[in-house]
Each structure stands twice: as structure tokens, then as C-alpha cells.
Amino acid sequence: MDLQWLLDFLQGMTKPFLATAIVVLAVLLSYFQKLGLEAEMIYAIFRAFLQLSVIGFVLQFIFSQQNLSWILLAYLFMVTVAGYTAGQRAKHVPRGKLVAGASILTGTSVTMVMLVVLRVFPLTPRYIIPVAGMMVGNSMTVTGVTMKRLRDDIRTQFSLVETALALGATPRQATHQQVKRALVVALSPVVDNAKTVGLISLPGAMTGLIMGGASPIEAIQLQIVVMNFLIGASTVSSIMSTYLCWPSFFTAAYQLETAVFTAA
Structure with missing residues (x-):
């Protein structure tokens, strides 16, 4: 089974993963300011990663169909x-x-x-x-x-x-x-x-x-x-x-x- 597409995907996600450092900063600020938003922020960014990754593959499939x-x-x-x-x-x-x-x-x-x-x-x-x-x-x-x-x-x-x-x-x-x-x-x-x-x-x-x-x-x-x-x-x-x-x-x-x- 050709897994090159998966390797390409993971390689392309390097920068998005690095950018989560900004979210970590936001989570820390929320914690020290006692805003209580830490869990919601983590859940939101995880959900965004998951949803956008899935929709990326779906759109890739749809674009290839031309239907x-x-x-x-x-x-x-x-x-x-x-x-x-x-x-x-x-x-x-x-x-x-x-x-x-x-x-x-x-x-x-x-x-x-x-x-x-x-x-x-x-x-x-x-x-x-x-x-x-x-x-x-x-x-x-x-x-x-x-x-x-x-x-x-x-x-x-x-x-x-x-x-x-x-x-x-x-x-x-x-x-x-x-x-x-x-x-x-x-x-x-x-x-x-x-x-x-x-x-x-x-x-x-x-x-x-x-x-x-x-x-x-x-x-x-x-x-x-x-x-x-x-x-x-x-x-x-x-x-x-x-x-x-x-x-x-x-x-x-x-x-x-x-x-x-x-x-x-």
C-alpha cells in the first residue's frame, strides 16, 4: 500500500504544529489570569486540526472527481x-x-x-x-x-x-x-x-x-x-x-x- 500521501501530509503539517506554540501561550495566559478557558482552548484547537485535516482529504477527493x-x-x-x-x-x-x-x-x-x-x-x-x-x-x-x-x-x-x-x-x-x-x-x-x-x-x-x-x-x-x-x-x-x-x-x-x- 502506497503511504506516500500520508508522509507528504505529515511533512506538510510541520509548520501548523509549530504554530500551536502560540496557542500554548494563550493557554498559559488564561491559566495565570484564572480565566478558566484552558480546556476550551485546547479542545477548540484540537477540533480545528481534526476538522480541517478531514475536510482537506474530502476536498482533495471531490476535486479529483470533477463531478x-x-x-x-x-x-x-x-x-x-x-x-x-x-x-x-x-x-x-x-x-x-x-x-x-x-x-x-x-x-x-x-x-x-x-x-x-x-x-x-x-x-x-x-x-x-x-x-x-x-x-x-x-x-x-x-x-x-x-x-x-x-x-x-x-x-x-x-x-x-x-x-x-x-x-x-x-x-x-x-x-x-x-x-x-x-x-x-x-x-x-x-x-x-x-x-x-x-x-x-x-x-x-x-x-x-x-x-x-x-x-x-x-x-x-x-x-x-x-x-x-x-x-x-x-x-x-x-x-x-x-x-x-x-x-x-x-x-x-x-x-x-x-x-x-x-x-x-
Whole structure:
């Protein structure tokens, strides 16, 4: 049995293992400061090593297949995990995981189709899977924050929303300000990041290309594309989540579903 691939892998992991010295420093600082985060830090870095190693082999296999069905399977897996994670953040939203998953799926798939139709990226696993991963990860964060903030804002201003409904406002009209605030809070980090990109930090995609030997001009061209599709996917996912939350927030008679907002 040829074990050359294993030897190559272990040799390539030398620098990542050496870099764990930084984590050791963080663990020691946590211990001396009595933060109690030592075990969590060690577990987190071990899990990161394991997950990234496994996904590296999986992607190596998928890229060698050049089969579009693997793109779909990988994409749906990412959306499922992201929906579950975002739903956990908004745990008091009924069917939160399903709402988050559907929102992320909508936002990222619409953006992905546009990128492929416009021929920004070819429809191959090597391009689509990494791009989808960036989109899904960003949309997951934004969607989770949107759902949680919307529910919390309506809960805080329960009487105000009820009064608006009693005066004949539709659920959309009665919660317009709460929806607006939730979307602004969730999307502001993405927009701020786009405004300061290259001035404060060099993003991952750009840094990776430069360290890989690409010219800075090529790197910034790709990074511009990345920032564009992150804003697009995040915005669509975030807005979609507010629409999908409404049915569980209101009764058929356009009244607030009290049980949703009584939990702390």
C-alpha cells in the first residue's frame, strides 16, 4: 500500500504544529489570569486540526472527481450545518433551525447562480465549493444575529407592536422598525468590513493568494469579487429570515404569538 500521501501530509503539517506554540501561550495566559478557558482552548484547537485535516482529504477527493453532484452534496452539507448553528443562536424563534437553513440556502444559492451565469466563476468543485463556504459562513452569522435581534426587539416592545396591530396595522407595518434595526445590526459588520478592507487588514482570500505567489493585482481582483458576493448573499439571507420568522411570531388573526415572547 502506497503511504506516500500520508508522509507528504505529515511533512506538510510541520509548520501548523509549530504554530500551536502560540496557542500554548494563550493557554498559559488564561491559566495565570484564572480565566478558566484552558480546556476550551485546547479542545477548540484540537477540533480545528481534526476538522480541517478531514475536510482537506474530502476536498482533495471531490476535486479529483470533477463531478457536479459532489458540489451539490458539499453545498447542502454546509447549509445544513450553518442552519443548525444559526438556529442555535436564535433558539427562541420557533423552527429557528429550519428558518435559518432556508434563509441561508436562498441567499447563497441566488448569489451563486448569478456568479455562474455571469461567468465570474466556472462551475467546477475547485471554485464553487470554497466560494460557497465563504458565502454560507458569512450568511450563517448574519442570519443568526438577525433572527435573534428581531425576536428580542419585538419582545422588548411587545406593547408597542400590539397597539399598532390593534389600530389595524399589518404584521409587516407593526414590526417595520424592529425589522429595520435587526437588519442594520446584522449587516453593519459586513458593510463596515467592505468599507475598510485593505486599509485595516488584508482579508483571507487576498492574503492566501499573495502568500501563494500570486501578484497583488490578481489578489485584489479576487478580493473585490469576494466582498461583492458576501454582501449580496448576507443581505438576501438576512432579509429572507425576517419574512420566514413572521408566521411564527403572529397568529392567523394578526396577533402576536405570546408564547414566543414569554421565554427569557
